[in-house]
Amino acid sequence: MKKIIITLSLVLAVIMGCRKSPNFDQLSYEFTVGTSLDKDANFTSYKTFFISDTVVYVGGVGSDSTLPEAQAAQLVTAVKTNLTANGYTEVDRSGNPDVGLTLTAIKDITVVVNSYPGWWGGYYPCYWYCWGYYYPWTSVYSYTTGTVILTMYDLKNANHNQQVKAIWNTTALGALGSSAATNIQLGVDGINQGFKQSPYLKTN
């Protein structure tokens, strides 16, 4: 009886241990895109917008780094194109825009270290019978994730409210590759998806 229980337990342990990990290869490399909005905001009441050509870059050199101009331009252009298509008009900073937008890019590197201690059994010197041994080994891998955050602020009612309220935000995030061009394109696609899933973001 005892033997059977032990055997059964071992079989169960092996089965549970051999559980197949889900196959994540099927997942696309597109960014996951989330949007949130201030439900009290009346988006059709805003007509003009301003966005800076500078994109804050968290993960670069120093604490105040920005994305290179050419890369930033692609992200900013995507925002301008979507807003213009939805009826908003771009104005200068001094033109009293109804809403202001900021873009932030974040690069985050995660390093994972797995370490397995070696073992040796038996005694030395062994003339007759020796147990085996394993060298200790360590595996290291890293992955890089990127996030693009686009936030829209209500400037039209800032004086009245005595505060600058964020009324809409889109966050696109996912794994990055080694090509900067591909990564920026992922960001552009993320921004486009953010507007696509926000049909209320229009002037009429």
Add this chain to the structure above:
Amino acid sequence: MKKLILIFIVFLLIQASSYAQYSPKDKFYVGWEVGVPSNDFISATSFRGGRVAYERMVKPHLSVGLGMSWNSFEQYVPKTTYQKSDGSGAITSDIKRAVFSAPDFRCKILPETRR
């Protein structure tokens, strides 16, 4: 399909070998289980499941057993936009849904006729 047939044959052999251990007193079962979920989370049928069980005759017409079954469900959901129920936003992504169930760890008492 070839893979499926191969798995079926392997489990058939395991089943046969388990019956080879049959004795009037003790029974040890190994089986292949197919899971058909009926919920909103996963709808894909799982062929990655099994069952192990042990039964012992404690009286001429009564056996007591212990069994466990498990199933590994997996389903890919293509890119979809999900709106928050309170209307405060949305999220778009493709998803890999996975469930590993091992719910059937129980003692059972079955009336059984001995030959």
